Amino acid sequence: MLYLYHKEAGKPRLDLSGEEHRYIFKVRRHKMNDLLYVRNLEDGMIYCYRIDAIDKKNAVLTLQENKILEIKASRPLHIGWCIIDPKTIEKHITSLNEIGVEKITFIYCARSQKSFQIDFPRLKKILLNSSQQSGRSAMMVLEEAKDLKTFLAKNPQSYMLNFSDHCLEKNMPLDTIVIGCEGGFTQEEIALFPPEKIVGFDTPLVLKSESAACAVAGKMLL
Numbered sequence: 001m002l003y004l005y006h007k008e009a010g011k012p013r014l015d016l017s018g019e020e021h022r023y024i025f026k027v028r029r030h031k032m033n034d035l036l037y038v039r040n041l042e043d044g045m046i047y048c049y050r051i052d053a054i055d056k057k058n059a060v061l062t063l064q065e066n067k068i069l070e071i072k073a074s075r076p077l078h079i080g081w082c083i084i085d086p087k088t089i090e091k092h093i094t095s096l097n098e099i100g101v102e103k104i105t106f107i108y109c110a111r112s113q114k115s116f117q118i119d120f121p122r123l124k125k126i127l128l129n130s131s132q133q134s135g136r137s138a139m140m141v142l143e144e145a146k147d148l149k150t151f152l153a154k155n156p157q158s159y160m161l162n163f164s165d166h167c168l169e170k171n172m173p174l175d176t177i178v179i180g181c182e183g184g185f186t187q188e189e190i191a192l193f194p195p196e197k198i199v200g201f202d203t204p205l206v207l208k209s210e211s212a213a214c215a216v217a218g219k220m221l222l
Helices: 018-027 086-099 120-134 148-154 209-221
Strands: 013-017 035-039 045-054 058-068 078-082 103-107 141-145 159-161 176-179
Touching: 013 018, 018 058, 035 058, 078 148, 078 209, 086 103, 086 120, 086 209, 103 148, 120 141, 141 148, 176 209
Parallel strands: 078 103, 078 176, 103 141, 159 176
Antiparallel strands: 013 058, 035 045, 045 058
16 A cells, blocks of 8 residues: 545544554554555645554544655546446556546447446545555546537547547547447447547457456556
8 A cells, every 4th residue: 555545635633443443564564653644646746744642443633744756657548438337447547447448428329228227425535545555646536428419529639549540649639539348339339430530459359348448458468
């Protein structure tokens, strides 16, 4: 863990209890006078606190110093991800977070199962834990779009990842890309993109949606 998330980081004094207390003192084995780095994931700051008091259920931290320390990918990447099984999303969103994806918008594409519902509070908790481990200084942004047309109305610069001889390259001026669900895109959805904005990988293999998302992130950000 590179830092602890606390929504009130920056205040002169922080109180730790519950899960935060258990993790710091039962799992991480911190003790009196240890220094802890804490972020609120909103202001780009990292705060250094000293542990000044501990009991079985609570602890008091006192602010010692702070500095601006932004840890993020070298470029922004927004993935429009056609909705797949939420359990699969939960398994792979930590990898996308660690690679540095700035934003994911979940889209109900034509072949997405409409019964799938995204549990945003659960994903936020997963991302908080992942961010503490990876060190990133800002939370990934999560949104939802009812269909691909709605998404493109807000993000007209988007590319589509699909089967194409136009291969995805790291130096492309690309900041937003749409990745299909299982079964891919319909012809009507493909027609929403000009041919020059449909890109693919230089491989004969067919990737699952989650593999494609991680491959795009890795190629563009690492």
